[in-house]
Every structure is written in structure tokens, then in C-alpha cells.
Amino acid sequence: MQSPWDYPDFDDHEVxxxxxxxxxxxxxxxxxxxxxxxxxxxxxxFWHYAKSADAVADALRLSRGMSFKNAMAGLPLGGGxxxxxxxxxxxxxxGMFEAFGRxxxxxxxxxxxxxxxxxxVADLVTVSKHTKYVSGLPAAExxxxxxxxxxxxxxxxxxxxxxxxxxxxxxxxxxxxxAIQGAGSVAGGxxxxxxxxxxxxxxxxIDAARAHRLADEVQGEVVAPEAIMTVEADVxxxxxxxxxxxxxxxxxxxxxxxxxxxxxxxxxxAEGALLLERGILYAPDYVINAGGIINVASEYLGDGDExxxxxxxxxIPGRLEAIWDESEASGRDPAAVADAMAxxxxxxx
Numbered sequence: 001m002q003s004p005w006d007y008p009d010f011d012d013h014e015v016x017x018x019x020x021x022x023x024x025x026x027x028x029x030x031x032x033x034x035x036x037x038x039x040x041x042x043x044x045x046f047w048h049y050a051k052s053a054d055a056v057a058d059a060l061r062l063s064r065g066m067s068f069k070n071a072m073a074g075l076p077l078g079g080g081x082x083x084x085x086x087x088x089x090x091x092x093x094x095g096m097f098e099a100f101g102r103x104x105x106x107x108x109x110x111x112x113x114x115x116x117x118x119x120x121v122a123d124l125v126t127v128s129k130h131t132k133y134v135s136g137l138p139a140a141e142x143x144x145x146x147x148x149x150x151x152x153x154x155x156x157x158x159x160x161x162x163x164x165x166x167x168x169x170x171x172x173x174x175x176x177x178x179a180i181q182g183a184g185s186v187a188g189g190x191x192x193x194x195x196x197x198x199x200x201x202x203x204x205x206i207d208a209a210r211a212h213r214l215a216d217e218v219q220g221e222v223v224a225p226e227a228i229m230t231v232e233a234d235v236x237x238x239x240x241x242x243x244x245x246x247x248x249x250x251x252x253x254x255x256x257x258x259x260x261x262x263x264x265x266x267x268x269x270a271e272g273a274l275l276l277e278r279g280i281l282y283a284p285d286y287v288i289n290a291g292g293i294i295n296v297a298s299e300y301l302g303d304g305d306e307x308x309x310x311x312x313x314x315x316i317p318g319r320l321e322a323i324w325d326e327s328e329a330s331g332r333d334p335a336a337v338a339d340a341m342a343x344x345x346x347x348x349x
Contacts, residue, residue, distance in 0.1 A: 024095030040080025042066035043116030101130030148292030153189025155291030174198035182239035272335030
């Protein structure tokens with residue numbers, strides 16, 4: 001396996017921690033990108049990777065994205081991410097999460113973990129038995145915390161509406177066609193809100209049964225996963241995994257707007273310029289999808305209630321507008337503009 005310093009996605013990360021626990025079978029990577037604004041915060045992902053090097057690259061990309069996300073959301077937190085390497089059967093045991101909790105505790109507060117793909121609140125409860133540096137735990141009625149998915153989906157919905165107003169001049173999603181990639185918690189929240197507004201939905205997911213359940217609920221249509229990015233629609237909303245916007249996929253897009261929840265949607269920074277060249281308005285992923293971390297941060301820091309979290313999430317459209325304004329004025333693509341803003345906040349300009 002190559003050195004972390006040699007990975008294209010290595011960006012002066014402060015810590016890259018490799019975790020092995022023979023008793024539980026845990027293999028994990030914890031990457032802390034920056035603690036300039038506070039402890040590195042970001043969820044832990046449980047995923048099967050074809051190669052262990054792919055897990056390292058994912059941890060590097062995701063932790064950098066969390067630095068940018070937290071900075072742009074105005075949170076007193078840096079960026080970090082955990083990745084647990086699952087086997088092909090995605091075998092999950094409490095022992096793995098206990099060992100992961102011990103590893104997090106061993107970092108002494110430099111990394112705060114939370115929920116991400118493949119990890120649920122029950123897993124975090126197990127983690128919390130071995131570390132206090134965890135958030136996203138079950139919350140009492142009216143308190144912040146718990147599943148970040150609904151908060152993320154609310155921010156995505158607001159961001160989609162902002163993008164539609166900016167690009168299409170429409171104040172409502174009524175009558176618009178939205179193609180959603182994914183049918184999980186966040187995608188489902190977006191779909192339900194958009195359907196309530198009168199949008200027409202196309203939905204794709206690698207889990208066909210899940211896609212059909214969501215489509216039936218919102219009176220949408222199911223599209224094959226390999227076809228969702230070529231659907232002619234008003235909005236394409238990526239709400240699954242990242243690195244999907246490549247030169248080839250961008251050339252095949254038939255939408256004027258991209259606004260979705262997936263992390264690291266661009267394969268490389270160069271793809272942002274390609275979207276601009278095609279006249280497609282892009283909502284930088286770590287700006288639009290910050291709702292979940294805003295909730296988790298409030299839980300961990302103890303600095304607000306549900307109303308506070310809602311008000312903070314409702315600032316997302318304004319941040320997107322500022323990015324689009326600067327993009328239009330400078331000629332740089334929105335992703336490049338957002339990156340430059342985040343780098344300034346991180347003291348890395």
C-alpha cells in the first residue's frame with residue numbers, strides 16, 4: 001500500500017490513523033484534515049472497498065470535505081472522517097464499534113465521530129460506551145441530536161429551491177422534474193418534500209426494492225441506476241456516493257441544475273469548470289448538505305435547541321447565493337469559489 005503522503009487526495013492532513021483490532025476484526029482509517037477551527041468532526045463510514053487503498057483515499061477526501069463543510073457552515077469545528085473497512089458481506093458486529101470507540105478515545109478529542117453511510121444510531125451508542133467524543137446519539141423529544149438524515153434532507157430541499165430560483169426563476173418546485181440518485185434517508189426526505197410541493201420525481205437506487213418503495217410513496221417513477229444521470233429533468237440531485245461527476249457523465253447530463261446530498265460529487269476540481277462551461281448551475285456539496293453536521297454539532301457543543309438548528313440550516317440558501325454571486329462576478333465555477341472561501345476560513349489561503 002502506498003504512503004498516505006503519496007495519495008493525490010492527501011492535503012496536508014494533520015493525522016491519518018490506521019486502526020487494527022484482531023479480536024473484533026476491525027480495520028479502519030481515521031483521517032483528521034484540520035483542527036484550525038476546532039476538533040475534527042465528521043462521521044464514520046462502514047463500507048466494502050475493493051482495495052484497502054480506496055478506503056484510505058475515501059477517508060482523505062471525506063475528511064477534507066468535512067473541514068470545508070464545517071468552516072462554510074460557520075461551526076467551531078475542524079474536519080475529520082472515519083472509515084471502517086467492511087467485508088463483502090458487510091458483516092457488522094458490536095465488537096468492531098467498541099474497538100472503533102477505543103481508537104477515537106485514543107485520539108484525545110482531536111476527532112469527534114458521528115453517523116455516516118452504513119452506520120446507524122445504535123452503532124454510535126456502542127461507540128459511546130468507549131469514548132465521549134461522539135455525537136448523533138438518541139435525543140429526547142425536542143432536543144437536538146439523533147439521526148442527522150432529516151436535517152440534511154431539509155437543507156438539501158432548501159438548497160434545491162434556491163438553485164431552481166437562481167437558474168430557472170421559479171419560486172416553487174411545482175411542476176418541475178427532479179431526478180434523484182439514491183433512495184435512502186436523505187433522498188427520501190427530499191423526495192417527500194418535493195412531492196408535497198408538486199414536483200415530478202424520477203428515482204434510482206442500487207437497491208431496487210428501496211427505490212420502488214420510495215417511488216410508490218411519492219408517486220414517482222423508478223429509473224435504472226445506470227440511467228438516472230441521463231434523464232432529462234430540471235434538477236439532478238445526487239444523494240448516493242461521490243465521484244460521479246466525471247468528464248463523461250457531465251457530457252451526458254440533460255439538466256440545468258445539480259443540487260444534492262452526496263459528498264465529493266466532483267471526481268476532481270476540474271469537473272467544476274466543465275459544469276460551468278455547460279451552463280449547469282452546481283450547488284457545492286459540502287455547502288448544501290451541511291444540515292446534518294449542524295445538528296450534530298449543536299448536540300455535541302450544547303449550544304442550541306431544535307429551533308436554533310432549524311434557523312442555522314435555513315442559512316444554507318444564503319451561503320449558496322453568495323457563492324453563485326461570486327462565481328458570476330469572477331467567472332470561476334461555484335466549486336472553485338467555495339473551495340477558496342473555505343481555504344481562507346481554514347487559514348490555508
